[in-house]
Structure formats: structure tokens, C-alpha cells
Amino acid sequence: MGSPTERVIGALYQIAGYMVSWTYMLPHTRVENWKKLRELAGLTDLSNPPRQLYYTGTWNPDLFTSCVAIVGSRRISDYGRRVIEKIIPRLIFEKKTIVSGFMYGVDQYAHEVCIANGGKTIAVLGWGIKHPLEGTDKKLAARIISSGGLLLSEWEDQKPTLWTFPVRNRIVAAISHEVIVVEAAVKSGSLITANIARRLKRRLWAVPGEITSRTSAGCNSLIDQGYARMWLGDTPQQLPIMKDPLVQLVADHVLTANDIARKLGKPVSEIGAQLSLLTVSGQLIERGGKYYVSEN
Amino acid sequence: MLVKINSVANIGLETVPIDVEVDVAEKGFPGFTIVGLASKAVEEARERVKTAITNSGFDFPPKKITVNLAPADLPKDGAAYDLPIAIGVLSGSGQIVLPAGLNYFYGELSLDGALRPTRGVLLLALFAAGKKGGTIFVPSPSAAEATVVTNVTVIPVGMLADLVRHMTGTKKIPVLVHMKYVAPAGEELIDCDIREIAGQEQAKRALIIAAAGGHNMLMWGPPGTGKTMLARALPGILPPLTDAEALEVTRIFSISGMLPPGVALIKKRSFRSPHHGVSAAGVIGGGTNPLPGEVSLAHLGVLFLDEMPEFPRSVLEGLRQPMEDGEVEIVRVAGHVRYPASFTLIAAINPCPCGYLGHPRRECTCTDRQIARYRRRISGPILDRIDLTVMVAPVEVEKLSVMREHTGLATSREAKISVMKARKIQEKRFAGTKLYTNSQMRNREVKEFSKLTPEAENFLRLAAEKYDFSARSYMRLIKVARTIADLAGGGSILPVHMAEALQYKQLT
Numbered sequence: 001m002g003s004p005t006e007r008v009i010g011a012l013y014q015i016a017g018y019m020v021s022w023t024y025m026l027p028h029t030r031v032e033n034w035k036k037l038r039e040l041a042g043l044t045d046l047s048n049p050p051r052q053l054y055y056t057g058t059w060n061p062d063l064f065t066s067c068v069a070i071v072g073s074r075r076i077s078d079y080g081r082r083v084i085e086k087i088i089p090r091l092i093f094e095k096k097t098i099v100s101g102f103m104y105g106v107d108q109y110a111h112e113v114c115i116a117n118g119g120k121t122i123a124v125l126g127w128g129i130k131h132p133l134e135g136t137d138k139k140l141a142a143r144i145i146s147s148g149g150l151l152l153s154e155w156e157d158q159k160p161t162l163w164t165f166p167v168r169n170r171i172v173a174a175i176s177h178e179v180i181v182v183e184a185a186v187k188s189g190s191l192i193t194a195n196i197a198r199r200l201k202r203r204l205w206a207v208p209g210e211i212t213s214r215t216s217a218g219c220n221s222l223i224d225q226g227y228a229r230m231w232l233g234d235t236p237q238q239l240p241i242m243k244d245p246l247v248q249l250v251a252d253h254v255l256t257a258n259d260i261a262r263k264l265g266k267p268v269s270e271i272g273a274q275l276s277l278l279t280v281s282g283q284l285i286e287r288g289g290k291y292y293v294s295e296n
Numbered sequence: 297m298l299v300k301i302n303s304v305a306n307i308g309l310e311t312v313p314i315d316v317e318v319d320v321a322e323k324g325f326p327g328f329t330i331v332g333l334a335s336k337a338v339e340e341a342r343e344r345v346k347t348a349i350t351n352s353g354f355d356f357p358p359k360k361i362t363v364n365l366a367p368a369d370l371p372k373d374g375a376a377y378d379l380p381i382a383i384g385v386l387s388g389s390g391q392i393v394l395p396a397g398l399n400y401f402y403g404e405l406s407l408d409g410a411l412r413p414t415r416g417v418l419l420l421a422l423f424a425a426g427k428k429g430g431t432i433f434v435p436s437p438s439a440a441e442a443t444v445v446t447n448v449t450v451i452p453v454g455m456l457a458d459l460v461r462h463m464t465g466t467k468k469i470p471v472l473v474h475m476k477y478v479a480p481a482g483e484e485l486i487d488c489d490i491r492e493i494a495g496q497e498q499a500k501r502a503l504i505i506a507a508a509g510g511h512n513m514l515m516w517g518p519p520g521t522g523k524t525m526l527a528r529a530l531p532g533i534l535p536p537l538t539d540a541e542a543l544e545v546t547r548i549f550s551i552s553g554m555l556p557p558g559v560a561l562i563k564k565r566s567f568r569s570p571h572h573g574v575s576a577a578g579v580i581g582g583g584t585n586p587l588p589g590e591v592s593l594a595h596l597g598v599l600f601l602d603e604m605p606e607f608p609r610s611v612l613e614g615l616r617q618p619m620e621d622g623e624v625e626i627v628r629v630a631g632h633v634r635y636p637a638s639f640t641l642i643a644a645i646n647p648c649p650c651g652y653l654g655h656p657r658r659e660c661t662c663t664d665r666q667i668a669r670y671r672r673r674i675s676g677p678i679l680d681r682i683d684l685t686v687m688v689a690p691v692e693v694e695k696l697s698v699m700r701e702h703t704g705l706a707t708s709r710e711a712k713i714s715v716m717k718a719r720k721i722q723e724k725r726f727a728g729t730k731l732y733t734n735s736q737m738r739n740r741e742v743k744e745f746s747k748l749t750p751e752a753e754n755f756l757r758l759a760a761e762k763y764d765f766s767a768r769s770y771m772r773l774i775k776v777a778r779t780i781a782d783l784a785g786g787g788s789i790l791p792v793h794m795a796e797a798l799q800y801k802q803l804t
Binding site for chain 1: 495496497498500501654659663664665687689755758759762780791792793795796798799
């Protein structure tokens with residue numbers, strides 16, 4: 001690693017990534033003798049460290065200086081999305097690299113939001129690096145790499161199977177300095193990552209959720225048992241002054257256009273127009289027909 | 297003796313004159329043959345005619361009888377030739393004398409000599425009216441539909457014996473009088489009043505916009521939230537059918553034999569809701585002699601597709617032509633026919649296969665991939681023709697009871713008045729063009745007829761940047777905004793209209 005030739009090759013790959021939307025698979029490289037690399041020292045904390053490491057993208061040691069893992073369930077709720085949108089911009093501002101498992105749901109959304117906010121992200125795959133990707137997976141992978149991130153795996157040819165996913169979780173936990181569990185059910189892969197992180201003495205955070213929600217039960221129990229710190233985000237320094245009764249109403253509850261019209265006693269046509277204006281101007285966010293107040 | 301009786305064949309909505317030639321020969325071995333590309337149903341007329349004549353107390357001549365249906369190369373189907381054949385046999389054997397003038401006979405016989413309801417009587421009446429001074433003899437159960445046509449004498453025939461008495465002059469059948477079209481008063485057209493629907497204010501508003509501008513609409517929401525009820529309410533807020541429109545709809549129902557006996561004219565806008573097991577021929581129209589499908593039966597009315605992704609792909613793709621052209625062309629061995637099919641499409645979609653994605657109290661059991669696959673089933677070209685998309689969220693039970701007492705809500709009748717006003721404005725705008733409603737505008741007309749204020753245009757540009765609209769979505773939004781502005785009085789499109797239109801944009 002780090003030899004001039006390899007840097008040139010890496011740069012070429014990156015150019016290829018920009019120019020060609022490759023048809024079959026991404027070119028990959030093996031990390032020579034990774035145990036000697038200082039940036040991967042975290043991995044040696046593991047009792048069963050990977051034998052080999054393969055990657056796609058451009059190797060940049062700085063990527064590993066401060067990693068935060070964001071993990072969570074495959075089934076992502078609106079709440080999970082909002083949490084990710086809130087956490088990631090701040091982490092990027094603090095120059096952190098976002099690490100996650102490239103699985104659909106929380107993982108992929110974390111990668112996406114990270115790229116959208118100009119951050120760098122490492123995706124630790126639950127299968128061999130040569131395994132071909134399809135559809136949205138392929139597009140996301142291309143964007144991770146072209147934004148300066150990496151795809152990482154300990155296998156070359158391994159197919160995705162039930163056991164490969166929990167195994168790759170140990171790498172996610174080991175290369176990160178902090179782990180944030182966004183949404184997790186009681187029996188889930190995210191809790192495996194959390195447990196490994198705890199054993200490796202990584203700082204573990206869990207985002208609290210509703211006690212009635214199945215997808216937050218795992219997070220809540222991590223907090224309850226004292227394993228994880230409760231992530232509450234940062235409270236705004238100054239509450240925005242909201243004169244508009246509509247914005248005020250939406251700040252307190254998440255509501256649909258119908259609910260808002262009913263509560264304010266105005267025709268839905270008028271409220272609808274107002275909501276569109278506020279959404280386009282960026283004061284409100286609409287998702288699945290429900291409105292939220294924008295954080296920034 | 298050879299006699300010639302006039303009758304007609306209906307091919308699609310086109311009516312062709314048929315000569316029924318009946319020869320009762322003095323010489324030859326007794327027999328009864330029908331020639332002239334007769335289908336099985338026409339062939340079997342032999343037995344019905346023979347029995348009906350005998351059971352009516354007349355003689356069926358034991359002679360060589362030959363029936364020719366001319367033109368000989370046109371396939372004939374249906375039981376409507378029973379009456380002309382029977383009259384031909386009776387007159388050929390000298391038992392009756394045909395009245396003078398242009399007479400058309402049409403109808404199916406029962407074995408006891410009674411006439412049964414026969415489809416396509418309205419088309420015969422329209423055809424005969426074009427021939428000046430024609431008289432039509434039709435089954436009395438179906439005669440009502442002929443009375444809406446002027447310039448034609450309609451003689452309703454109950455029994456074959458009555459007709460013979462009418463011709464011999466012993467007892468005349470009274471002529472049916474022409475009925476003038478009376479537009480029905482509001483209430484009787486309303487199946488489901490929008491006021492009865494709990495909550496869903498935004499969906500109801502979208503219905504009014506759909507009715508005013510002729511826009512197609514997509515409803516998106518879990519089961520049991522009122523999507524079907526909302527769709528059912530749409531015919532009630534559409535403007536009543538005009539005279540000409542009613543006739544057009546009745547023609548389609550007459551040819552498909554779906555006109556209830558005794559009903560003269562269909563005055564209600566139709567609401568068709570085919571089940572998702574339906575075949576492509578059932579929706580588009582088809583059969584050896586192509587009959588109208590659901591799209592034509594929904595002509596000038598509403599076609600409701602519940603759980604749209606569950607429909608076979610062939611059905612959904614088949615909707616593209618009628619949605620574009622307002623008519624369907626069906627090609628079969630027997631020839632090709634055209635049926636009008638200009639309808640408002642209302643589609644309902646569950647948010648995911650199990651139906652409970654985003655439901656506040658129930659948990660969805662679908663995976664992301666299942667959901668993606670479910671949504672992909674509706675192709676882009678179909679979605680492009682749907683202008684309004686609205687979320688129909690579950691209504692909480694407490695609200696249901698509160699809403700019942702709520703009296704400030706608009707009724708279908710009030711909604712209809714505002715819809716009619718907006719339609720008037722469009723009529724004036726599109727005078728001299730082929731368009732009727734805002735939804736029919738193409739890009740060129742959108743630019744010509746939809747003036748945006750600079751602020752509205754600015755807002756639209758901002759929204760386009762934010763949501764990354766395609767050119768199509770952009771035009772769709774302007775069309776919807778045009779209708780919203782028409783509902784507000786018809787001035788130029790203001791930012792509020794544009795902003796409201798944005799509420800009904802497609803989900804991504």
C-alpha cells in the first residue's frame with residue numbers, strides 16, 4: 001500500500017469510475033499485509049481479525065482516522081430517516097467518516113445521506129468484493145467510490161449467505177471509534193455490531209425510540225441495560241421564532257394536510273397551497289403525506 | 297312466393313341494412329333452410345320461428361322454405377332475425393299482407409310467440425330515422441329505448457299474434473310516442489354524497505378538481521380508508537349528461553344488451569369498477585363480434601381500478617390508447633370496430649402489498665424489495681396520464697363519529713355547481729378547438745391557454761429545482777393549476793393555485 005504505482009492505479013480507477021458507468025463489476029485490490037498499516041490498528045483488537053482485506057476505490061489512510069459507524073435495521077421507518085438526516089450532517093462537519101454495512105434500510109440510507117452532504121463513507125460488504133452488484137446497489141456503490149469512499153470486504157469470491165452478514169459486523173465495529181445504533185429490533189444484526197463494539201470498548205450510542213415500536217426495541221433495551229449512551233442529538237441553541245400558526249402547529253405534532261386544515265379550521269385547498277409554499281421554501285419537510293419542521 | 301323483409305345488423309356501433317328474403321316454394325321437398333353467413337344463433341331461428349308460428353295459432357306451411365340474409369358475405373349473429381323470418385314465412389304463405397311503406401322488423405322470438413328483449417334496438421331506431429318515414433317493429437320490452445329518437449314510428453310488439461292482428465287490421469297496436477329528454481334533477485344522480493365521507497378533505501378537493509378539469513386521479517392509501525367511496529362519489533359531482541351525450545352512452549349500453557327493459561335513456565354517468573381478475577378483452581372490448589368493454593361502458597363516466605397494480609399488465613397497457621384518443625379500436629376476424637371510450641380514470645393503490653405501510657397502528661410486513669416490485673408494476677406511460685395523486689390516510693375512529701355531526705361540509709350538489717362553472721369557463725376558452733377540458737391540453741395549448749403570473753412561474757421554477765421535475769410533470773402541474781384557477785373564477789394562474797397543484801404531484 002501507499003507505493004507510487006498503486007496510487008497511480010488507484011487514481012486511474014477513480015477516473016474510470018467517473019467516466020465509465022461500468023457494466024459488470026468494479027475493479028478491486030487486495031490490501032497487502034494490512035496488519036502493518038497503522039490506520040487499520042483497530043482491527044487488531046479483534047480476537048478473530050480478518051485474514052485478508054479487499055477494497056474497491058481509492059485507498060486513503062485519512063479515511064480511517066475518525067470513523068463513526070451508523071447501523072440499524074433493514075426496515076427503516078420515517079423516524080429512522082429523520083434521525084439519520086439529523087445525525088450525519090453534524091458528523092460530517094466534525095470530519096468523521098461514516099461506516100456502515102451497505103445493506104438496504106438504515107445502512108444504505110446512511111451511505112446516501114453521507115454522500116449527499118459531501119461526506120466520505122466506507123461500506124463494509126457482507127459478501128466477497130468480486131460479487132456483482134445490481135440495480136440501486138450498483139449505483140450507490142459507484143457513488144460511494146466517486147465521492148472518495150471505499151467498499152471493503154474480507155473475502156474475494158464469497159457469496160452472501162446468512163453467516164456472512166454477522167461476521168462482517170465485527171469489521172464495522174472494529175474500524176470505527178464510535179457506533180450509533182439508529183433503529184434495531186431485539187434480535188437483529190445491529191445488536192451484534194453493538195455487542196462487538198461494547199467488547200472492543202468502542203463508544204456505543206443508541207437512538208431512543210417509541211416503546212411501542214418493534215424497530216426501536218433493541219435500541220431502547222441497549223439504553224435500558226446501560227450498554228449504550230442515549231443519543232439525543234443536539235438541542236437547537238435558539239428556538240426559531242415562528243409566527244405562522246401553521247408552522248407552530250407542525251412544530252408540535254407531525255400532521256397530514258387534512259389534520260392541519262381541520263385543526264386550523266380552514267379549507268384544505270388553502271392549507272394545501274400554504275404547505276406547498278412552505279415546503280418549497282424549505283421551512284417544512286414533507287414525507288409520505290406528513291409534514292415536519294425543517295431542522296436547519 | 298318470395299317476399300323481402302327489411303332488417304338490420306349492428307357491427308359495433310355501425311348499422312347495416314339487411315334484406316331478409318324468404319321464399320315459400322310451391323314445388324320441392326318440404327324443408328326450412330337459412331343461408332347468408334348465419335351464425336349458430338341465427339341457424340336456430342328455424343326452430344324458434346316454426347314453434348312460435350304454430351303456438352300463435354297460425355299455420356307453418358309444409359313447403360320448401362328458403363331464407364337468405366343479404367348481403368351474403370357479411371357474418372350475421374344474434375337472435376334479432378327471428379321476427380323478420382317469421383313475418384316473411386307468414387306473408388310468403390299468404391297468411392298476412394305486409395303494410396305499405398318502409399318497415400323494419402327486429403326481435404327475438406320465444407317459443408310461445410312472445411317477443412323477448414333484444415339488444416341494439418336504439419341503433420335500429422337511429423338508422424331508420426335516417427331513412428325518413430320508417431316504421432320499426434320491435435319487441436315491446438326493448439321498445440322504450442327507441443322512443444328517444446325523432447322521425448321514426450315505433451310499434452312495440454308483445455306477441456307475434458298481436459302483430460298479425462295489427463297487420464290484418466283487426467286490432468291496431470298503438471304507436472309509441474316520442475319522449476323528450478329531460479335532464480334529471482340533482483339528487484337522483486348522486487349515489488354517494490361526498491358529505492357522507494368522513495375526513496379525507498384533501499381527497500375530496502382533488503375529486504372536485506378531477507371533475508372540473510377531466511383529470512385522471514390516483515389514490516394512495518391503506519385498505520379501508522374510503523378510496524372506493526371517494527371514487528363512487530365522482531359521478532355525482534360531474535355535470536349531468538347532455539342530450540347528445542346521453543344518447544351516445546345509451547347506444548353503447550344498447551349494443552351490449554345492458555339496458556334494463558323499459559329504460560329509454562341512460563341519464564346517469566356510469567361508474568364501472570371491474571375486478572382485477574378481468575381479462576384484456578373484458579376491459580378493452582372483444583369477442584368474435586366485438587362487444588364494448590369496460591372502457592366503453594365507462595364512456596363519459598368513471599372507470600375505477602381498485603388495487604391497480606394487481607391488474608394484469610396487458611389490461612393496464614391496453615388502457616393507453618383509450619386514455620390518449622378517447623376511443624378504442626378492436627380488430628377481430630369479423631372486422632374491426634371502434635367504440636368511444638372517453639372516461640375519467642380513478643385508480644387506487646395500496647402503499648405496499650400487505651397494505652399497511654405507514655399505517656399509524658398496524659405494522660407492515662413487506663420488505664423494501666417487495667414494495668419496490670409492487671410499485672414498478674404500473675408503467676410510466678400510464679402514470680404520465682394521471683394528473684392528480686392524493687394520499688388517503690386512515691381516519692381515526694373518534695373522528696368518524698365527530699364528522700357525522702359536522703354540518704359545514706360541502707355536499708355533492710354544491711360541488712357540482714362549482715364544477716359546472718369551471719367547465720363553462722373551459723368551454724369558452726376552448727371554443728373553436730377540439731378540446732373540452734384542461735386535461736386534454738397538449739404542450740402547445742398549455743403554453744397558449746395557461747398564462748402564469750411571473751410570481752407563479754417563479755414558484756414553479758423553485759419547485760421544479762427542489763423536486764427535480766421532468767418536463768412532463770411540469771406540464772401536468774400547470775394543467776392542474778389551470779383547473780384550480782378555473783374553480784376560483786378563471787383568471788390567470790396565481791402562486792396559490794400553483795402551490796395547491798403541487799400538493800397533488802406524483803409520489804417518487
